[in-house]
Amino acid sequence: MVSSLPHPTTAAGRDGLAALLARPEKAVVALDFDGTLAEIVPDPEQARAHPGAVPALSALAPHLAAVVVVTGRPAGVAVRYGGFAGVPGLDHLVVLGHYGAERWDAVSGTVQAAAPHPGVAAVRAELPGFLDRVGAWPGTWIEEKGRAVAVHTRRAEDPQGAFEALKGPLGDLAARHGLVLEPGRMVLELRPPGMDKGVALADFLRETGAGSVLYAGDDLGDLPAYAAVEKLRSDGTPGLLVCSAAESAAVPDLAARADLTVPGPAAVVGLLAGLAEALTEGEGAGQGA
Secondary structure, eight states: OOTTSOOOSSHHHHHHHHHHHHOGGGEEEEEOSBTTTBOOOSSGGGOOBOTTHHHHHHHHGGGSSEEEEEOSSOHHHHHHHHTOTTOTTOTTOEEEEGGGTEEEETTTTEEEEOOOOHHHHHHHHHHHHHHHHTTOOTTOEEEEOSSOEEEEOTTSSSHHHHHHHHHHHHHHHHHHTTOEEEEOSSEEEEEOTTOOHHHHHHHHHHHHTOSEEEEEEOSGGGHHHHHHHHHHHHTTOOEEEEEEOOSSSOOHHHHTTOSEEESSHHHHHHHHHHHHHHHHHHHHHHHHO
């Protein structure tokens, strides 16, 4: 294993990394956006990919079968905030937005999407009055996500208290309109069922015929993607699970299942750059042999 790369703590993770390095042309690197490629910020509209993310990805992507960003954000928003469009080396990048309900690919530069769930529009209309009635704490605010709606508590005086107080009522509201509630770090998202990163990732990996996969995420919404990689590993496809600890500590449920934990987006970018360097060196050694 290349000495400059971090060492996974599990045997399965080490096998996944070794498979990626041995046959990169069959490998897929899949990445969450917020907290993984971009720092978590109080206002999600101000989130941007780490400055080193695009250079690292553009150096790494030509060695791989595919690079895919899997996010709860609208695909077009992730592309803009990531700066992914029109980048040499990223001409085959795919962004799966809204947990796979939307797809942007660099080849066409367009977003393909299924019809929106009618429950989202109903919740969108009801939510402001609903939050008033349940006594939402000052500082709680609504994020419009197109095919989903999210309630943030990060700006509240007691963010965790507001989060816990709203989880039950918002779960009931989501169920009444045929939606599901997805908790994250100080955010509660109401979205259609059947949309999760595990489904999106598994479908994409089948499409590409991946021989190995690296998935990096930072929050509870990434657990289904972890489960998809674990299922692949049980079926014989190597995989590496990376946890981005974007704040003072990793999300415990995610960190417990990760093969490798790194301290936030800067370290994720460092891992991607290290992989690109290792693969470039490996190609050079192969040509010189």
